[in-house]
Amino acid sequence: MSARTRVAVIGGGQNCEHEVSLASAASVAAALDPGTYDVVPLTIDRDGTWRDRGLRPIGLSGAAQVLRGCDVVFPVVHGPRGEDGALAALCELAGLPYVGSGIRPGALAMDKWATKLVAQAVGIATAPGVLVSAATAGHLRWTHPVVVKPVAAGSSRGVSLVRSVETLRPALDAALALDDRVLVEDVVEGREIDIAVLRCADGAVVASPALEIVADGIFDYDDKYGGEADLRVPAALDDVDAKALEDAALAAYDALGCAGVARVDFFLTSAGPVLNEVNTVPGMTEHSQVPRMFAAAGLGYADLLDELVRSAR
Ligand SMILES: Nc1ncnc2c1ncn2[C@@H]1O[C@H](COP(=O)(O)OP(=O)(O)O)[C@@H](O)[C@H]1O
Numbered sequence: 088m089s090a091r092t093r094v095a096v097i098g099g100g101q102n103c104e105h106e107v108s109l110a111s112a113a114s115v116a117a118a119l120d121p122g123t124y125d126v127v128p129l130t131i132d133r134d135g136t137w138r139d140r141g142l143r144p145i146g147l148s149g150a151a152q153v154l155r156g157c158d159v160v161f162p163v164v165h166g167p168r169g170e171d172g173a174l175a176a177l178c179e180l181a182g183l184p185y186v187g188s189g190i191r192p193g194a195l196a197m198d199k200w201a202t203k204l205v206a207q208a209v210g211i212a213t214a215p216g217v218l219v220s221a222a223t224a225g226h227l228r229w230t231h232p233v234v235v236k237p238v239a240a241g242s243s244r245g246v247s248l249v250r251s252v253e254t255l256r257p258a259l260d261a262a263l264a265l266d267d268r269v270l271v272e273d274v275v276e277g278r279e280i281d282i283a284v285l286r287c288a289d290g291a292v293v294a295s296p297a298l299e300i301v302a303d304g305i306f307d308y309d310d311k312y313g314g315e316a317d318l319r320v321p322a323a324l325d326d327v328d329a330k331a332l333e334d335a336a337l338a339a340y341d342a343l344g345c346a347g348v349a350r351v352d353f354f355l356t357s358a359g360p361v362l363n364e365v366n367t368v369p370g371m372t373e374h375s376q377v378p379r380m381f382a383a384a385g386l387g388y389a390d391l392l393d394e395l396v397r398s399a400r
């Protein structure tokens with residue numbers, strides 16, 4: 088009998104999605120088949136402290152030692168200092184195979200402004216928007232409703248739909264509390280539809296069935312994690328829209344240079360798909376969107392995780 092593969096599953100992280108990541112990481116750790124995998128959990132506290140399986144603080148050097156004893160790393164840290172390429176960089180420097188996107192796709196996709204530029208360059212529509220900082224936010228003139236959001240955050244933290252001039256400044260301040268760069272975007276009218284893209288262990292790149300989010304206003308934190316969200320998978324789409332969304336999802340994944348699984352989020356407008364964002368470390372509990380999308384295609388949660396780990400090796 089061959090030895091089991093040791094997989095380090097990293098959760099937590101130093102940003103506003105800490106709890107969301109802990110849930111994803113715990114779920115991944117529990118679902119990796121114990122007959123094949125020996126899971127080694129690692130946690131990063133909000134202040135950056137690394138902790139081992141017993142939640143003992145071990146420091147970065149202790150974590151590096153644990154990682155060196157593993158065959159593959161499965162980073163499940165959303166947001167800055169995780170999803171943005173930071174953990175991919177750590178694995179690269181340590182010479183360890185890891186699940187998911189590398190440094191550049193992680194960094195590019197984490198940056199909603201850079202994502203727009205890449206998408207536009209390959210002909211994928213995005214919402215018109217401007218970039219502001221604390222220094223320039225005051226010059227912004229109110230003209231029409233906008234969505235204000237941090238360039239790099241997640242879970243809808245700091246995202247506001249601004250319908251009136253009085254709420255613009257508080258929205259900018261809320262976004263600037265999470266990032267020093269903020270996007271002010273036109274409001275896109277359309278259905279919210281997400282597609283996951285996966286590079287399989289055999290190298291094939293596949294798109295999942297589409298998932299529609301039916302939300303009133305923006306899809307906010309409570310909608311996402313309150314268990315009340317109306318998620319429909321597969322989304323009801325005609326062939327033309329389905330193909331346009333799938334092509335755009337694959338093109339975005341490819342243009343950014345993603346690996347593993349990424350969730351590509353769109354608005355479907357009367358003029359076709361408009362890309363909202365790409366998540367290179369999407370929510371990964373069994374009930375999160377990505378596992379639900381692949382389950383709809385017949386790929387169960389444990390098999391999806393297995394595919395991810397095998398494609399990393
Ligand atoms: N330009 C936009 N027009 C309409 N709704 C938007 C726009 N940008 C974001 N939203 C809404 O806000 C939600 C969160 O924004 P998003 O950019 O996805 O941030 P996060 O990375 O936090 O998920 C989206 O799921 C969508 O419901």
Ligand SMILES: [Mg+2]
Pocket residue numbers: 242243352364
């Ligand atoms: Mg989003």
